[in-house]
Amino acid sequence: MKRRSASMFTVVVGAGLPAAVALAGPLGLPPVPVPADNPMTPQKIALGSKLFNDKRFSSTGEVSCATCHDAGKAFTDSPLQTSEGINKLKGTRNAPTVVNAAYFTTQFWDGRSASLEDQSQHPFVNPIEMGLPNHEPILKIVRTDTEYVASFRQVFAVEPAAITMEHVKKAIATFERTIVAGDSPFDRYYFGGDKAAMSESAVRGFQVFLGDGRCVSCHVIEQDQALFTDNRFHNVGVGINRIQDKVPEIAPKFIEAKAKGLDVDKAVLSNPSTSELGRFAITEELDVLGAFKTPTLRNVEVTAPFMHDGSLKTLRDVVVHYNNGGVTNKGERVNDFLSGGIRELNLSDQQITDLVAFMEALTSPQYAKPATVSALAAGGTP
Amino acid sequence: MSNNYSRRSFLRTAGTVAAVGALPLTLVELAFAKAEDNFTFAYISDSHIQHIRGTKFVNNWDRGLIRAVAETNLISPKPDFVMFGGDLAQLGTKAELDHGAGMLGKLNGKLRCVMGEHDYYLDLGEYWSKLFGPQYYSFDHKGVHFVVLNSILTTDEWTYKRWPTGEQRMLEMAGLDNPNGSPFMVGEKQREWLAKDLAGIAKDTPLVVFSHSPIQKIYKGWNFWTDDAEQVQALLQPFSKVNVVYGHVHQIQYNQIGNISFNSVMATAWPWPYPQSYAQAEQYMPKLTIPMNRADPFFERDATGWQLIDVNTGRVALNYNLYSNRPRTVAFDPKLGHPVDKQFQAEATLQPNQTQY
Numbered sequence: 001m002k003r004r005s006a007s008m009f010t011v012v013v014g015a016g017l018p019a020a021v022a023l024a025g026p027l028g029l030p031p032v033p034v035p036a037d038n039p040m041t042p043q044k045i046a047l048g049s050k051l052f053n054d055k056r057f058s059s060t061g062e063v064s065c066a067t068c069h070d071a072g073k074a075f076t077d078s079p080l081q082t083s084e085g086i087n088k089l090k091g092t093r094n095a096p097t098v099v100n101a102a103y104f105t106t107q108f109w110d111g112r113s114a115s116l117e118d119q120s121q122h123p124f125v126n127p128i129e130m131g132l133p134n135h136e137p138i139l140k141i142v143r144t145d146t147e148y149v150a151s152f153r154q155v156f157a158v159e160p161a162a163i164t165m166e167h168v169k170k171a172i173a174t175f176e177r178t179i180v181a182g183d184s185p186f187d188r189y190y191f192g193g194d195k196a197a198m199s200e201s202a203v204r205g206f207q208v209f210l211g212d213g214r215c216v217s218c219h220v221i222e223q224d225q226a227l228f229t230d231n232r233f234h235n236v237g238v239g240i241n242r243i244q245d246k247v248p249e250i251a252p253k254f255i256e257a258k259a260k261g262l263d264v265d266k267a268v269l270s271n272p273s274t275s276e277l278g279r280f281a282i283t284e285e286l287d288v289l290g291a292f293k294t295p296t297l298r299n300v301e302v303t304a305p306f307m308h309d310g311s312l313k314t315l316r317d318v319v320v321h322y323n324n325g326g327v328t329n330k331g332e333r334v335n336d337f338l339s340g341g342i343r344e345l346n347l348s349d350q351q352i353t354d355l356v357a358f359m360e361a362l363t364s365p366q367y368a369k370p371a372t373v374s375a376l377a378a379g380g381t382p
Numbered sequence: 383m384s385n386n387y388s389r390r391s392f393l394r395t396a397g398t399v400a401a402v403g404a405l406p407l408t409l410v411e412l413a414f415a416k417a418e419d420n421f422t423f424a425y426i427s428d429s430h431i432q433h434i435r436g437t438k439f440v441n442n443w444d445r446g447l448i449r450a451v452a453e454t455n456l457i458s459p460k461p462d463f464v465m466f467g468g469d470l471a472q473l474g475t476k477a478e479l480d481h482g483a484g485m486l487g488k489l490n491g492k493l494r495c496v497m498g499e500h501d502y503y504l505d506l507g508e509y510w511s512k513l514f515g516p517q518y519y520s521f522d523h524k525g526v527h528f529v530v531l532n533s534i535l536t537t538d539e540w541t542y543k544r545w546p547t548g549e550q551r552m553l554e555m556a557g558l559d560n561p562n563g564s565p566f567m568v569g570e571k572q573r574e575w576l577a578k579d580l581a582g583i584a585k586d587t588p589l590v591v592f593s594h595s596p597i598q599k600i601y602k603g604w605n606f607w608t609d610d611a612e613q614v615q616a617l618l619q620p621f622s623k624v625n626v627v628y629g630h631v632h633q634i635q636y637n638q639i640g641n642i643s644f645n646s647v648m649a650t651a652w653p654w655p656y657p658q659s660y661a662q663a664e665q666y667m668p669k670l671t672i673p674m675n676r677a678d679p680f681f682e683r684d685a686t687g688w689q690l691i692d693v694n695t696g697r698v699a700l701n702y703n704l705y706s707n708r709p710r711t712v713a714f715d716p717k718l719g720h721p722v723d724k725q726f727q728a729e730a731t732l733q734p735n736q737t738q739y
Contacts, residue, residue, distance in 0.1 A: 248452075248456060251456050252458040255458070256458075285709070286453045287703075287706065289453075336449055336451075336453075337449060337452060337453075338445065338449075339681070340681040340684060340705060340706075341682070343442075
């Protein structure tokens with residue numbers, strides 16, 4: 001069976017792919033898309049990693065990217081419900097994992113960034129994340145710190161005074177493109193042909209995933225790879241349900257404020273009601289009111305709690321929410337803007353249990369809980 | 383003109399008008415002397431609320447109407463009024479009409495309704511009229527004369543003599559392609575009323591006529607049809623700006639006959655395919671034994687929608703709010719003299735053909 005670890009990446013120079021080169025992915029994942037103007041090099045990855053972990057890029061000197069995207073927690077801040085920035089300030093959204101973020105066509109829960117490069121600049125200057133007034137303090141450090149000076153010169157052939165945020169963003173994005181993980185029990189079962197790789201319950205759960213659960217319509221699986229996302233935005237009745245009576249007041253007011261120059265990045269992370277407008281806050285299309293990006297399900301087991309607002313504690317809670325047709329407690333009012341794909345599922349208790357078991361089979365070896373790893377080792381699974 | 387058309391949500395577009403006053407709803411040039419005479423109205427249609435039993439209704443159709451109402455309530459500045467274009471109910475029962483009226487009751491602002499065949503043929507519109515008032519009427523708003531017709535009537539023989547019960551009569555008319563149905567018509571009595579109603583109206587007053595069936599002949603087999611369409615059109619032709627807006631077809635259509643522009647509206651319930659007459663050649667498609675109720679079977683709102691309409695030129699411009707699809711605008715083009723789909727018709731913005739597999 002072919003297996004590759006994230007660190008042993010191979011750059012595939014795409015014949016007939018002038019716009020981008022692709023990075024071969026682990027089992028179950030397609031090649032990582034790499035923009036033509038930001039090629040992967042080992043030095044750039046190392047620089048990106050250093051920037052990602054540098055706490056000096058926050059107003060208090062206590063918060064780095066890694067604070068909320070902790071490698072030891074599958075690049076999340078689990079078990080926090082929503083992320084904590086400087087001075088323990090709480091945001092409105094659950095930290096999405098960086099693992100496999102390289103495959104998303106948009107970044108952030110509401111897709112307000114089109115690339116990893118663009119995304120990386122925003123948390124620095126969000127008042128409840130890293131709290132810098134602007135990007136100048138970062139540039140000051142990377143232009144004077146001797147290690148950074150040497151590193152930027154080597155990677156970008158740029159002198160200190162000429163270092164810009166473009167270089168910083170490119171380095172961070174390059175590091176993030178190496179954080180990919182497949183090779184889960186599901187991948188070995190489905191793409192690797194190892195029928196013993198998943199438990200019987202997970203195998204049954206896979207059928208629920210494809211059938212009665214209707215999961216696969218958004219959490220997409222292809223013939224030779226599975227990203228578990230459609231890269232689209234759906235109102236699934238999370239968050240919006242809490243503010244639905246206020247929508248007629250909030251939505252037009254927000255649009256008016258935005259037309260007058262409101263900073264959307266700051267507004268959606270600091271105002272819990274505005275946050276729940278979801279993708280609508282970005283595109284202003286009624287079709288996506290209360291809608292958020294379909295997250296990948298890879299490694300979902302180790303990134304609790306769940307959903308964009310971290311409001312559901314367990315995977316079982318998530319399945320029950322969908323089973324209820326988009327409400328967390330049966331009988332609650334379904335929101336008026338619910339995606340047309342969400343309806344009651346009438347899953348049995350056994351099906352719910354199996355579906356959870358299936359999701360637990362999506363964990364990559366490097367993020368598996370120690371017990372799972374030792375169990376695998378004891379079983380001698382490759 | 384269309385090249386510059388900015389695809390935006392209604393709320394953004396409308397909100398911008400309120401906030402900045404820069405971007406009109408459409409780029410149709412304003413014909414009215416006073417800017418304050420410009421107005422919009424919302425149009426929701428074909429919700430087909432369907433009773434199952436007890437307090438249970440078909441969830442899919444409920445969600446379509448609930449969503450259209452909620453979205454209409456968000457539009458800013460507020461539309462001057464809301465039209466409901468007919469077929470609120472599926473089988474015309476009190477339970478269905480009451481349930482639908484409850485959902486429509488959540489609309490902010492004035493509601494006016496058009497009769498559809500699914501509302502009518504159980505009790506010949508009796509309960510519907512109790513809820514929504516007269517079956518045909520006219521009103522004036524900001525210099526435009528509006529007419530609402532009940533266009534889904536048919537012969538007395540079919541209506542009163544052929545069926546043992548109202549329930550059976552309703553079921554026979556409810557099937558789209560049921561050969562036991564009967565062609566729709568406005569009828570002599572209403573045409574006489576219309577002639578009188580229009581007699582006092584200046585010929586340069588913009589007319590907007592609402593009907594459930596198209597007041598034009600498209601496809602008789604599916605009752606995309608009004609049998610006395612020519613006679614009704616003859617009453618409308620003397621006016622310089624005439625717009626007929628109809629439901630029933632659950633798809634976007636537009637046409638021009640003389641001075642009359644025709645525009646259809648979308649359903650909130652489900653889409654209909656194009657009638658077979660559009661194929662123009664023998665088709666070898668496999669016959670469907672499993673009904674397809676939308677283009678993307680997962681997303682129940684796919685291929686449905688509702689519309690925001692403005693009449694700033696005395697001609698209607700329909701802004702379609704569609705789900706999982708790009709919004710579309712069909713507006714009268716004064717240079718061409720007929721309605722044009724702003725996005726899909728203009729040469730420069732033609733969409734590449736879909737790849738067929």
